[in-house]
Amino acid sequence: RKEVEQDPGPFNVPEGATVAFNCTYSNSASQSFFWYRQDCRKEPKLLMSVYSSGNEDGRFTAQLNRASQYISLLIRDSKLSDSATYLCVVNGSWGKLQFGAGTQVVVTP
Amino acid sequence: GAVVSQHPSWVICKSGTSVKIECRSLDFQATTMFWYRQFPKQSLMLMATSNEGSKATYEQGVEKDKFLINHASLTLSTLTVTSAHPEDSSFYICSVRTPDREDYEQYFGPGTRLTVT
Numbered sequence: 001r002k003e004v005e006q007d008p009g010p011f012n013v014p015e016g017a018t019v020a021f022n023c024t025y026s027n028s029a030s031q032s033f034f035w036y037r038q039d040c041r042k043e044p045k046l047l048m049s050v051y052s053s054g055n056e057d058g059r060f061t062a063q064l065n066r067a068s069q070y071i072s073l074l075i076r077d078s079k080l081s082d083s084a085t086y087l088c089v090v091n092g093s094w095g096k097l098q099f100g101a102g103t104q105v106v107v108t109p
Numbered sequence: 110g111a112v113v114s115q116h117p118s119w120v121i122c123k124s125g126t127s128v129k130i131e132c133r134s135l136d137f138q139a140t141t142m143f144w145y146r147q148f149p150k151q152s153l154m155l156m157a158t159s160n161e162g163s164k165a166t167y168e169q170g171v172e173k174d175k176f177l178i179n180h181a182s183l184t185l186s187t188l189t190v191t192s193a194h195p196e197d198s199s200f201y202i203c204s205v206r207t208p209d210r211e212d213y214e215q216y217f218g219p220g221t222r223l224t225v226t
Contacts, residue, residue: 004152034214043202043217044153087152094158095141095206097215101152 003027006088006100013078013107020074021103023088030098032091033064035073037084038102044087047073078107111207112136115218122193122225129189130221132203138183139205143215144176147200159186159203193225 006023013019025033033050048055050062050071061074071090075082088100112135122128132142142159157178158166165178177189190197200222204215 008150032214041200041222043220045217046214049214096143096155096158099152099154101150 002100003092003098004088004090004100006103008101009104009106011103011105013075013082013105015078015080015107015109017078018074018076019078019105020072021086021105022070022072023100023103024068024070025088025090025098026069027090027092027098028066028069030090030092033062033071034089034097035060035062035071036087036089036099038087039084044089044099047086075105078105080107080109083107111139111205111216113203113205113216113218115203115221117221118219119222120224122223124194124225125192127189127191128193128223129187130201130203130223132186132188132205132218134184134205137205137207139186140183141206142180142186143204143206144178144186144188145202145204147202147220153202156188161186190223193223195225198223198225 035047036044037047038044048057054063059076063072085102085104087102090098092098114133116131140161144156145153147153156171159180161180167173180186202220204217206215
């Protein structure tokens with residue numbers, strides 16, 4: 001079983017719509033959770049950290065469910081520029097990060 | 110955040126040759142840097158943790174004699190792919206973790222795309 005699992009998508013989303021997707025992790029001792037965004041052939045860039053109480057950054061909302069060991073990302077009012085692959089990232093041991101394979105989001109006009 | 114650079118951004122080399130990739134932390138001193146590899150449509154896979162002034166720590170299945178890591182200063186780590194083969198063609202990315210963060214957040218360099226012919 002992979003340490004971090006994501007639905008690869010693609011999620012095809014009309015511009016202006018809302019899209020949400022989850023990621024599950026296997027290490028119950030993980031303490032830090034992130035969503036990174038990766039554009040094609042580029043490096044990952046931090047989108048937001050995910051806090052226990054859930055947090056929002058503009059049109060992006062992240063939630064953490066420790067009991068079920070999943071985190072979620074919701075994008076409201078999708079823009080064409082939101083098209084990317086979203087990587088779920090969880091800390092493992094010794095400061096290492098575990099990456100999911102990513103969920104592809106395609107926002108269409 | 111941290112500013113991280115990598116050089117070169119892309120390289121094409123012949124099978125059997127060696128390629129060196131540099132990772133630089135531009136705005137702070139990084140005692141720890143990480144090297145990742147990403148194949149198409151796959152997740153980033155940690156190859157090794159680069160520690161300034163000491164030997165790198167390699168992940169299981171990563172050949173330390175093939176992927177030589179040198180972290181000679183607090184701002185520079187290098188990855189040398191020795192005797193490269195076509196299966197080594199991949200996207201190599203380094204990252205740094207800022208020392209003041211306890212939540213393991215990392216900042217990535219722009220990556221180096223290696224193609225071995």
